[in-house]
Amino acid sequence: MTNSAIPSGVDSLQNDRYLRMLRGQSVDRTPLWVMRQAGRYLPEYRATRAVAGDFMSLCRNAELACEVTLQPLARYDLDAAILFSDILTIPDAMGLGLSFNAGEGPVFSKPLQSEADIDNLPILDPTAELQYVMNAVSTIRKALNGRVPLIGFSGSPWTLATYMVEGGSSKQFAKVKKLAYQSPVAMQKLMDNLSENVFVYLKAQVEAGAQALMIFDTWGGVLTPAQYQKISLDAMEKIVSRLKRDSVTANIPVTLFSKGVGEKQLVQLADLGNEAIGVDWTHALSDVRAATGDKVVLQGNLDPCVLYAQPEAIRQSVKAVLKSYGEHKATGGHIFNLGHGIHPDIPPEKVSVLVEAVKEFSSQYVC
Numbered sequence: 001m002t003n004s005a006i007p008s009g010v011d012s013l014q015n016d017r018y019l020r021m022l023r024g025q026s027v028d029r030t031p032l033w034v035m036r037q038a039g040r041y042l043p044e045y046r047a048t049r050a051v052a053g054d055f056m057s058l059c060r061n062a063e064l065a066c067e068v069t070l071q072p073l074a075r076y077d078l079d080a081a082i083l084f085s086d087i088l089t090i091p092d093a094m095g096l097g098l099s100f101n102a103g104e105g106p107v108f109s110k111p112l113q114s115e116a117d118i119d120n121l122p123i124l125d126p127t128a129e130l131q132y133v134m135n136a137v138s139t140i141r142k143a144l145n146g147r148v149p150l151i152g153f154s155g156s157p158w159t160l161a162t163y164m165v166e167g168g169s170s171k172q173f174a175k176v177k178k179l180a181y182q183s184p185v186a187m188q189k190l191m192d193n194l195s196e197n198v199f200v201y202l203k204a205q206v207e208a209g210a211q212a213l214m215i216f217d218t219w220g221g222v223l224t225p226a227q228y229q230k231i232s233l234d235a236m237e238k239i240v241s242r243l244k245r246d247s248v249t250a251n252i253p254v255t256l257f258s259k260g261v262g263e264k265q266l267v268q269l270a271d272l273g274n275e276a277i278g279v280d281w282t283h284a285l286s287d288v289r290a291a292t293g294d295k296v297v298l299q300g301n302l303d304p305c306v307l308y309a310q311p312e313a314i315r316q317s318v319k320a321v322l323k324s325y326g327e328h329k330a331t332g333g334h335i336f337n338l339g340h341g342i343h344p345d346i347p348p349e350k351v352s353v354l355v356e357a358v359k360e361f362s363s364q365y366v367c
């Protein structure tokens, strides 16, 4: 399925606030979406997941993946939808044996254990092993019918590598960092393979109907500044430059999100030809804005734990994030989001408080 297969005109965007911000056009208020907006904090998500059986079956079923993508939009006035899928679809398609055990994170039965394992990694055909993701994208795009734009995504090569080498979630990242220090050549081969795979995967998502892209570098912050540059940033730079040189993806806005990195690293991340960067809650948007000089749009950065607070405190925190970014200029800009994904035990009503507060307080800042 390609973009041309989607009836033109049928879905000219009714709400294009998110894309306008990324293109440097004027908006009436700050655009807003919520990382992990479809997920376990919503009872209707838990119900659909139970119908699917398990998490990967939900991702593999285009109709159900579409249903959960649209669930948060039925509750809240959000300005973008994000494909319901996971970053671990790529290593799963490579045959690493992904499973999600109840109450635990992801587990790979065949993690990368040797240089030979890395040498044998394929370049995937996204219209073969990952066709189910593209089916979900085109199904969601049709169902949205132009209501809001659809964001496609991937993990960054480094963040994917952490799961592939550790065999799942990690606290210390000792195995993957050991690989980086002991076998830098093998590490580079892994980054090169994943850069290629992420590029073709994101391009295929655009061909299937994704209107913006985001790369999640969730574990960029566990690297030293030098390694961050050499390993994670370098791989993301290759992907962005491929996307910007390809006629299919050249005009698709790209957001890069490295969680847990310092301000210098955010400045580097803003300099790869991408339109936006994600900012976690450990930074003040005012500092990041001053450091990046309105070069890119900043997305973020309310602490997800603020949603545990009482409604009035949430409203004040939303105000503080908007004020920290400050008044928009012709370049740069702000897309409101959390600084990381919403926690599964947040009452859904708290998200309404957040959304209404962004709508109420943000129009004074935009241009």
Ligand code: 1CP
Binding pocket: 034, 035, 036, 037, 038, 039, 040, 049, 055, 082, 083, 084, 085, 086, 087, 088, 105, 106, 153, 168, 169, 170, 216, 218, 341
């Ligand atoms: O139902 C369940 O129990 C599964 C929980 C869940 C969900 C809802 C997982 C497993 N993935 C997802 C969906 C998901 N994952 C989305 C959907 C779109 C949305 O935002 O609404 C996205 C964008 C992701 C991306 C993702 N998966 C990231 C990057 C973003 C981030 O949150 O940092 C990462 C690191 C993953 C790995 C992953 N998948 C699932 C879990 C529980 C994890 C994290 C494990 C860990 O902490 O290491």
